[in-house]
Amino acid sequence: MSVLADTPAPAPELPRRPRPPVGTIAAAAVLAGLALAGAWSVWSLGISVSTILGSFDNAIGFFARIFPLDFPPLRQTFSLVFETLAIVFLATLLSVALSIPVSLAAARPTRMGRGSQWTARALIVLARAVPDLVLAIIFLRMFGLGATAGIIAMGIHSVGMIAKLYGDAIEELDDGPRESVESLGGTRAQQIAAAIPQKLMPQLIATALHRFDINLRTSVLLGYVGVGGIGLAIAESLRTLDYQRGMALALIVLVLCIGIELVSGSIRAALMRATGARVTGGTWVDRMLNRGRDTTAGDLSLTPPWSPARIRRFASAAVLVVLTIAALWRVDVSWSALMAGLLDLPKTLALFFPPSSGGSMSDLVEQLLVTVQISLAATFIGAIIAIPIGILAARNAVANSCVHQTFRVIIVIVRGIPELILAIIFIVISGLGEVAGTLALSIGAIGLLSKLIADSLEETDTRVQEAVRATGADQAQVFFSATLRQAAPAFVAHTMYLLDNNIRSATLLGVVGAGGIGFLLLNASRVNQFDVVTMVLILMVAVVLAVEALSMWLRRAVR
Template sequence: MSTAAPVAPVTPGPSTAADERLLRPIRRPSAGTAGATLVMAILVGLGVWSVIDLGIDLPTILGSLGSAVAFVGRMFPLDFPPLPDLAGMIAETLAIVFLATLLAVALSVPVSLAAARATTRGRITRGAARTLIVLARAVPDLVLAIVLLRVFGLGPVAGILAMGLHSVGMIGKLYADAIEELDDSPRQAVETVGGTRSQQIWSAIPMALLPQVIATGLHRFDINLRTSVLLGYVGVGGIGLEIADALRSLDYQRGMALALVVLALCIVVELVSGGIRAAILPRPGGRSARTGWIDRLLDRPTARPATEQIHAPWSVDRFRRVLSVAVLVVVTAGSLWKVDLDAATLLGGIAEIPSTVQLFLPPGFGGSAGTVFADLLVTVQIALAATLLGGILALPIGILAARNVVAGRAVHTGFRLLIVIIRGIPELILAIIFVVISGLGGVAGTLALALGAVGLLSKLIADSLEETDPRPQEALRALGASAPQVFLAATLRQAAPAVVAHTMYLLDTNIRSATLLGVVGAGGIGFLLLNAARINQFEVVTAIVLLMVGVVLVVEALSMWLRHAVR
């Protein structure tokens, strides 16, 4: 008689969050999910209505081909300025953008510390900081530039302050979110040994947050570089001002040559900053998965016994840390010299702020309330239509750019390069081109934003698909599922909440951008806003800004609810 071998008891190992998600039973759609689906369907319906009402159709687009050919003929030959002049324009633009981003980072750090639960206990302080972040994001940088130009006059100072203050809305939010996601055990350890609140914060948070600080600052630098072109239309210096002057005089050869320079500059900055962000941000697999000198650059020297080493040695990594700080100081000093920023001008302008603010109060419509609300509706329609058209184009491009969806390296690399090129074109340049081709109005603004949306949304979709958990996909393949079945049932289903969130973010962004593109005649309330500022109807400027802030806050609240509902 054979005796069965004893079976060892199975001891369950530690389960991860991903394991728990896989073992979690499939839930039926909740009321929140059904409501979110209904809201998304309504938004799609509004997008379709906006496309129809704005007159965007195939015959209109085909009818503009003749104008497009004529425009291309007027562009060539491109007229580049002399190399020394071009180098000076580029240097001034980069100096303005660098100082604006540096100012934004410097202001965002204390604001984010006040807005994060982990570093601020008072609800009033946190609420005030969060409100400041929302307001900074809601008020367009163009409006801030108009106000500050009134204070400081034409030149780069207003642009630096406008982009810097507006950038706090994005950078401060991302920093605050990053602080709340940090491991709180180092701060708790300092608290346990009797450290004060400030000691807890400054000993545990800065080094852990430093990669996020650098990466977010680089990302905002990309955005501010594109924004600087727009601010040239209201008198801020750099390449943007030169493009505005050329296009106002219908000198398309010079204007489009400079636009091509901006495109090349944006692509180079995007590639360089993207590489740096990829090198310093944590990769999947924990800290041990990160290698390279940048990781060591961000680390404190390892503590040694006092008898062995009193001072940190001058290693290669320490030299690089010092060199990085020195380069930052030199670039800051060079940028200040290039824009000719001095303390007397800055303090003199600050003293004029109270009297300037009084010009914008109280808000009023100046007898043009009907026109304001009609243009506001057009602005919202442009944003809805551009989000819909951009989403339709971005979804297949984002899918083809995802490495875990498309096996062919040439395919996903090619589409990634396409995304980078599209992202490098400032939307203002696209709007100018479409205004010349299709005429003034909402069609030009919609097409410009829709094409610009492809660059942003395609990248976000591709990244979301690549970040999905591969184990459900592998399980379906093991069961014999085809590639389309694996993609639809596992990959796309996991990425769906992120795609919804990114689409709502795009709608939010397009509402702001539609306002700004109106400056060049691309439809919406932007032209009315700029015209009111030019004829000194500052109360109308304030009324328009308040309306736009209200619309942006409504969209942001709806976006937050949708992200929570589809989770």
């Protein structure tokens, strides 16, 4: 017998488990580092259960001082609400009007060239990076106190969000109809008019409604620098320590925010499930005028009847025009002051340049780091609490409808409370400083992140979940192996968006004494040190862009 015959056959090699890509490992390490930085920030800022419980007596004293609430007379209340809604409406309308051409230039299918695309994208990033408070300070210098500065500030800042979403939506559309018009020799304007508006209209309306909700909260903050509406009334009440009137006005803002959230959510849901007769030919203008082929009629008519769908489209356009006229009448925009401010733009900008630290660069950097700490701590605390709330609010994660509906209501209520109001309450309870700002941002983070998490879970592919369930897996196994795994990249993106948002919000909350660089920003504007305002803005933009770059890399790495 040969030696080879006695040699045992080698054991078959087991298939090796594929190693995760290097980018995924690096992304996990970065996320772990951010979590550790958040936990360290919580400890460094002195936030603990004992700190919160130690302020319990102050909280009882504060709530004892605000009751009974002192609401203004009914006529004054309606006037303040009308003025606030008018400012927010005009700011949102301005942002949509500015965002449409910017988004068309930023999207690949509709861009005029690579140069215009990069320019438009740079404008979008810059608009998002510059806080609306800084813009309001600039425009208040140009146009004086009042609604005009706030409208323009919120309008320009909102372009950063709206134009980005519009541009992304255009790039995700089927480019076939536009290419067909292009192949027939249509101009760029004809390609856009024929292929883009009718498909983009639901996204355009839904995004505008979402931004209106955000601008309503922002308008409260801008009241602290002289913009009108309820925000200015709250600022004046709290400066005189009239907490009964200030908190009564804050309650009105809360009801407004919740109401707008519910109404806009209903409209967005109706847009997504809208059914019925649709005109398939022509542009969106053609559909509004009901020119072209009606899918229910099957014929071509130049003078079609006034169908319910056509009446609704005309009514929507008419309501928009009426609201615009009413808003312009209420805020009483001074066109002469607006023109004078635009003519004085070079002189105004000269006040902001060259940038200067005012001899206190070390203080600026120190407070900027405090702002980053507040943001990290608030994101860390908010994420820990928001993740379970978001899971319980998702319909496909919790079978009991009462449970997820209850948590949806909680999310709406929490999201309805403006962070500025929370900051003021925590400042009174725990004193000026970083603790108040962190706690206020943490509660705001819970409302935002839990909603995003719940929506991401509900948007996962149900076919994957059904396939896992068909193997005999129970509800928990389906959730962790299919639902949660699909939503994980979205969780990372939402958390980074929250961190980015918290950096801006922490800066703004510093205006009311909630710690960070915002307090130095407001002081510099009050003593006309506009060159210091510019330096603060440069530092803030640098941090925001760094977080934006890190967020983009993480989204690519975990996708």
